[in-house]
Amino acid sequence: MTTGTIHNINTWLTQINNDFKAAVSVDCVIFGYDDDALKILVSKCDMPPFEHEYSLLGDIVHPDETTDESAKRVLIAKTGFTDVFLEQVQVFSDLNRHPLGRVITVAYFSLIKIDKDHLDHLEKNAHLQWLDVNEIRSLAFDHFNIMHTCLRKMQKQIREQPIGFNLLPKNFTLLQLQRLYEVVLNIVLDKRNFRRKLKGLGILKDIGEIEEAVSHRPARLYTFDESVYENKKVTGFNFEL
Amino acid sequence: MTTGTIHNINTWLTQINNDFKAAVSVDCVIFGYDDDALKILVSKCDMPPFEHEYSLLGDIVHPDETTDESAKRVLIAKTGFTDVFLEQVQVFSDLNRHPLGRVITVAYFSLIKIDKDHLDHLEKNAHLQWLDVNEIRSLAFDHFNIMHTCLRKMQKQIREQPIGFNLLPKNFTLLQLQRLYEVVLNIVLDKRNFRRKLKGLGILKDIGEIEEAVSHRPARLYTFDESVYENKKVTGFNFEL
DNA sequence: CCAAAAGTGTTATATTTACACCCATGC
DNA sequence: GCATGGGTGTAAATATAACACTTTTGG
Known part of the structure; x- marks a missing residue:
């Protein structure tokens, strides 16, 4: 041709x-x-x-x-x-x-x-x-x-990108979020490092409530703070775990 | 519906x-x-x-x-x-x-x-x-x-990924490569850090020749070593600059 | 000798990793 | 009291960022 x-x-x-x-x-x-x-x-x-x-x-x-x-x-x-x-x-x-x-x-x-x-x-x-x-x-x-x-x-x-939240209920515990990443990515994450990283990103909002009806110490509930994310996104954002 | x-x-x-x-x-x-x-x-x-x-x-x-x-x-x-x-x-x-x-x-x-x-x-x-x-x-x-x-x-x-090489001649100098990244990404890169990073990746092969007919100290010529890249790729590879 | 790019190391800072114990709750 | 997950800090290692001078070539 x-x-x-x-x-x-x-x-x-x-x-x-x-x-x-x-x-x-x-x-x-x-x-x-x-x-x-x-x-x-x-x-x-x-x-x-x-x-x-x-x-x-x-x-x-x-x-x-x-x-x-x-x-x-x-x-x-x-x-x-x-x-x-x-x-x-x-x-x-x-x-x-x-x-x-x-x-x-x-x-x-x-x-x-x-x-x-x-x-x-x-x-x-x-x-x-x-x-x-x-x-x-x-x-x-x-x-x-x-x-x-x-x-x-x-x-x-x-x-x-913080898209994992779409798979979780509106409010979730940090362990739920960690397990989600572990399951989706087939990896094992360190609890303390994971928490430090996510709190550092500032895109989680502590809603001031705790889990109910669990047979262990209840965890705090968080929600994804989209507004903070939208603000940070423009300047660049690394969600690596 | x-x-x-x-x-x-x-x-x-x-x-x-x-x-x-x-x-x-x-x-x-x-x-x-x-x-x-x-x-x-x-x-x-x-x-x-x-x-x-x-x-x-x-x-x-x-x-x-x-x-x-x-x-x-x-x-x-x-x-x-x-x-x-x-x-x-x-x-x-x-x-x-x-x-x-x-x-x-x-x-x-x-x-x-x-x-x-x-x-x-x-x-x-x-x-x-x-x-x-x-x-x-x-x-x-x-x-x-x-x-x-x-x-x-x-x-x-x-x-x-090391795809930038597709835009350059087979053999190139480190400065050519750096300029390519600067132009494509609209950023300024530090010469020493850039060279250290790329040499560290191990995907460049010094072909043992130098530039010709340039009115300054001639630079070494490198080529992209695809075989090394293919080997490393499976274990993960971060090309961030 | 001048212009132009080549080439080279060190230090400070930030990021990432590894790791262990006590706490609160339900049963 | 025991099982279950909640929650916390520190130190070492690694990666990144900032920075300036001497060298080699052609004209």
């Missing part, structure tokens, strides 16, 4: 041939943290040849929405949460990744709090299920690959 | 309606470093209403190629280089981003060495031009936005 003859969508191409159109979808890796495990929300897949696999939650992108909007729509529809942390990760476009034909998908990951209200909602979607990321051996389509890519990106991002 | 009624491309949807197909393109932010400036390769745009703007190099994604392959094809066609550093950045899918209709684009950035052979090749593509990223005020379509997003991602990545 010579340089003079290739199409160029940014110059003299004047119409788009139908042969060059593709279906575009979004797929969401929805992370939740529960029971000291990192989980993702999946759905039973009933499309051959993946009838006995689980798949990520996704949908085709509608003509009147961006891919970000599409991913948000999927999340709201499936989880009921309207205010979700959502991050675009990567396009997957292998030619035969989907049995319906050419489907180019944009992968997203999302972090949500698994709570009682949420579980009630999920009961209406009996086909949905939480899987421990460490126990997943395969998923439908190329979703195992997508899940892994999103997991790596999330692990990187959780070290650089 | 209720949860029971949304489409789901991963379950019971059995065909893809043409109304749900879109044109998919790739757009490449091709970075080059020359004359102590970071530049990008652009093309004169002749599509209304952007006749007097420059645009990124891109093309529609063909039915028989992934988006990565598509981006690589554009790069080879426009620059002649077959072995290019290429990184997927993000999807841009605003509804009216392209005058031909719905075009969802996948943005990539690429790092290449600007050298004489390259310039010879470009002369055959008279519509191509290098623009200093600091002097660009606008580009066609949403390309200014795309360029900025790619620039930020590249700046982040160059601090974490």
Whole structure:
């Protein structure tokens, strides 16, 4: 192919041939943290040849929405949460990744709090299920690959930005936060160093309350102080642990 | 919209309606470093209403190629280089981003060495031009936005991985390398600390030669030792400056 | 001899790591 | 009283930051 003859969508191409159109979808890796495990929300897949696999939650992108909007729509529809942390990760476009034909998908990951209200909602979607990321051996389509890519990106991002709070209840103890990092990153953290680091960042607010109904000394409860974070962010911020 | 009624491309949807197909393109932010400036390769745009703007190099994604392959094809066609550093950045899918209709684009950035052979090749593509990223005020379509997003991602990545070498000749002096970082990141670096840091990383190989034809004390020439980097990468590597 | 970049070490400061004990609560 | 996690400080090691002069080459 010579340089003079290739199409160029940014110059003299004047119409788009139908042969060059593709279906575009979004797929969401929805992370939740529960029971000291990192989980993702999946759905039973009933499309051959993946009838006995689980798949990520996704949908085709509608003509009147961006891919970000599409991913948000999927999340709201499936989880009921309207205010979700959502991050675009990567396009997957292998030619035969989907049995319906050419489907180019944009992968997203999302972090949500698994709570009682949420579980009630999920009961209406009996086909949905939480899987421990460490126990997943395969998923439908190329979703195992997508899940892994999103997991790596999330692990990187959780070290650089305070996004882990999205996985915890509004108020949490320092040990809960530490365990979250340990589980997500598969590492062991030193309690004192972890606490010093987080208090030093100044993004935690002691809400002046303590745990209730625990069979040990109750811990103080903290919340993520987003306003402090927003102020510091501009000057640079290192969340490394 | 209720949860029971949304489409789901991963379950019971059995065909893809043409109304749900879109044109998919790739757009490449091709970075080059020359004359102590970071530049990008652009093309004169002749599509209304952007006749007097420059645009990124891109093309529609063909039915028989992934988006990565598509981006690589554009790069080879426009620059002649077959072995290019290429990184997927993000999807841009605003509804009216392209005058031909719905075009969802996948943005990539690429790092290449600007050298004489390259310039010879470009002369055959008279519509191509290098623009200093600091002097660009606008580009066609949403390309200014795309360029900025790619620039930020590249700046982040160059601090974490030794990708800067892709912008330099095979052999280079330490000062050239330092200037590259200073220009790309808009920072000032300390010469001694920079040298200590890089020598400590062990990824530079002194090739035993010196600069020629310079009107000052000639500097040693180094090259990037990829094999050492590949070995170290698995154990973790911090390229922060 | 002048201009231009090459090349080189030390000290102070900040950050990170490693590590052990007493405390409060429920049962 | 015992099991469980809550909560705290210090010292060593490492990494980062600041800083100035002599050397070598070409013109």
